[in-house]
Amino acid sequence: MQECHFILLGATGDLALRKIFPALYRASLSGLKPTITACARSPLSTQEFIRHLSIKAKEYVKDLDPTAWESFTTYVSYTPLDLTKTKDFQALKATHPNTIIYFSIAPEFFAKACQNLAAVGLNAPGVKIVLEKPLGTNLASCQEICRQISQHFKEEQIYRIDHYLGKQSVQNLFYLRANNPFLAGLLGASYLDHVQISVLETLGVESRGGFYDPMGALRDMLQNHMLQMLALATMPANTPIEDMRQVKLEMLKSLKPLNEESLKTQVVRGQYSASQNFKGYKQEEQVSPNSQTETFVALKLELDHPNWQGVPFYLRTGKRMGASLVQVVFVFKGPTQTLVYTLQPQCSLKLQLQGMGALKSALDAGMDAYERLILEVVAGNQALFNHQNELEAAWSFIDPILESWQKGLTPLLSYPAGGFGPEAAFALLSKDNRAWITHV
Numbered sequence: 251m252q253e254c255h256f257i258l259l260g261a262t263g264d265l266a267l268r269k270i271f272p273a274l275y276r277a278s279l280s281g282l283k284p285t286i287t288a289c290a291r292s293p294l295s296t297q298e299f300i301r302h303l304s305i306k307a308k309e310y311v312k313d314l315d316p317t318a319w320e321s322f323t324t325y326v327s328y329t330p331l332d333l334t335k336t337k338d339f340q341a342l343k344a345t346h347p348n349t350i351i352y353f354s355i356a357p358e359f360f361a362k363a364c365q366n367l368a369a370v371g372l373n374a375p376g377v378k379i380v381l382e383k384p385l386g387t388n389l390a391s392c393q394e395i396c397r398q399i400s401q402h403f404k405e406e407q408i409y410r411i412d413h414y415l416g417k418q419s420v421q422n423l424f425y426l427r428a429n430n431p432f433l434a435g436l437l438g439a440s441y442l443d444h445v446q447i448s449v450l451e452t453l454g455v456e457s458r459g460g461f462y463d464p465m466g467a468l469r470d471m472l473q474n475h476m477l478q479m480l481a482l483a484t485m486p487a488n489t490p491i492e493d494m495r496q497v498k499l500e501m502l503k504s505l506k507p508l509n510e511e512s513l514k515t516q517v518v519r520g521q522y523s524a525s526q527n528f529k530g531y532k533q534e535e536q537v538s539p540n541s542q543t544e545t546f547v548a549l550k551l552e553l554d555h556p557n558w559q560g561v562p563f564y565l566r567t568g569k570r571m572g573a574s575l576v577q578v579v580f581v582f583k584g585p586t587q588t589l590v591y592t593l594q595p596q597c598s599l600k601l602q603l604q605g606m607g608a609l610k611s612a613l614d615a616g617m618d619a620y621e622r623l624i625l626e627v628v629a630g631n632q633a634l635f636n637h638q639n640e641l642e643a644a645w646s647f648i649d650p651i652l653e654s655w656q657k658g659l660t661p662l663l664s665y666p667a668g669g670f671g672p673e674a675a676f677a678l679l680s681k682d683n684r685a686w687i688t689h690v
């Protein structure tokens with residue numbers, strides 16, 4: 251049994267109830283013994299909170315064992331706390347040397363929460379903090395949040411979550427090549443024509459329009475999850491796990507900045523419009539009827555790295571697409587030879603060679619991402635979390651795109667909900683004599 255004290259800020263929120271508590275429960279079944287202090291603004295007693303949590307658990311925890319759940323909740327207590335009030339933090343105490351404070355709260359509270367935690371000594375060496383995205387909306391705001399946090403916590407205490415990095419299927423982008431040296435040889439500039447990365451969702455913004463509208467697809471998906479996938483898929487296959495963050499950073503720094511011309515010709519932004527079956531983005535709840543937010547982005551980029559010279563990468567992500575899919579397609583030089591690594595809906599690897607039927611193998615997607623990441627924090631292993639420098643490198647690549655959009659240099663194109671993006675996204679590849687590959 252591994253013990254720890256888990257202080258969860260934002261415990262009544264959607265993320266905490268839907269992802270974090272279920273992950274803590276599953277971790278408790280496999281040997282973790284967390285004492286949990288749940289904190290939020292709502293004035294609840296521990297009993298009332300656990301009643302609410304248990305109702306949500308029935309909805310969000312698969313195969314809930316009522317006896318194990320009851321035993322898990324005996325270690326949960328609730329402390330009402332306003333993040334902006336220093337005196338409220340006096341009720342918090344670190345009750346174990348392995349204390350983890352999880353910020354499941356809006357980033358605008360991060361600095362104040364850090365300051366208040368420090369005021370009651372909850373930034374002592376050994377205390378770890380876990381930060382949810384988004385950390386900033388551009389390079390300057392990311393640096394500012396990180397600066398404020400660093401006044402109270404050292405880098406080795408900070409675990410910045412990108413939950414994609416907790417997915418076994420995402421880590422396999424690296425392990426596929428690391429564990430199979432013949433593939434590492436094939437998946438590089440000598441044999442590849444290009445690489446495609448797609449993250450497509452059939453869902454629209456659902457009830458989260460208020461959160462999504464100020465963000466958009468570029469910030470919500472591409473800046474973080476997709477650039478991290480790209481870094482994992484391209485870093486040298488012999489990278490030791492302890493060097494992973496440093497080498498991912500090198501890959502992110504090798505992204506060739508888009509110039510004035512390529513910002514116009516290599517980036518497509520789109521927004522879904524009403525179709526027969528779906529309403530348009532502007533008609534969604536909590537979305538401005540004049541919204542200029544993109545729900546789709548496609549772009550072509552290259553890496554300035556010896557292993558990847560001359561290999562273009564095409565990335566696309568969108569909501570209300572014709573399929574739900576997370577896929578990386580390695581397209582070899584020569585006709586119709588591909589290695590398709592599908593991460594969602596089912597993890598699989600498909601090799602398509604000329605003159606042969608496709609060879610397809612199903613893969614195990616592994617443990618839930620949040621459970622894995624929580625266990626990594628408990629163990630004090632930062633490899634699967636973003637270093638501040640990685641975030642900054644990613645924002646440095648994204649900032650010029652955002653700025654060109656703000657100047658109106660790239661039009662916001664509409665695409666019918668349920669399709670695969672605006673026509674320009676197809677032209678992005680067809681003008682290079684290539685086409686998107688979508689293996690559903």
Ligand code: NAP
Pocket residue numbers: 259260261262263264265266289290291292331332333334353354355356357382383384
């Ligand atoms: P949410 O449902 O709005 O929950 C916010 C939580 O913060 C609630 O527990 C709320 O407590 C608490 N809170 C708000 N103001 C407070 C204050 N002044 N003092 C103390 N507590 C306060 O948000 P969420 O969806 O869980 O998201 C939380 C964070 O995770 C956000 O940064 C979000 O961007 C990020 N995130 C969310 C998701 C997701 O799927 N939901 C995914 C990735 C990242 P009361 O309810 O008691 O007021």
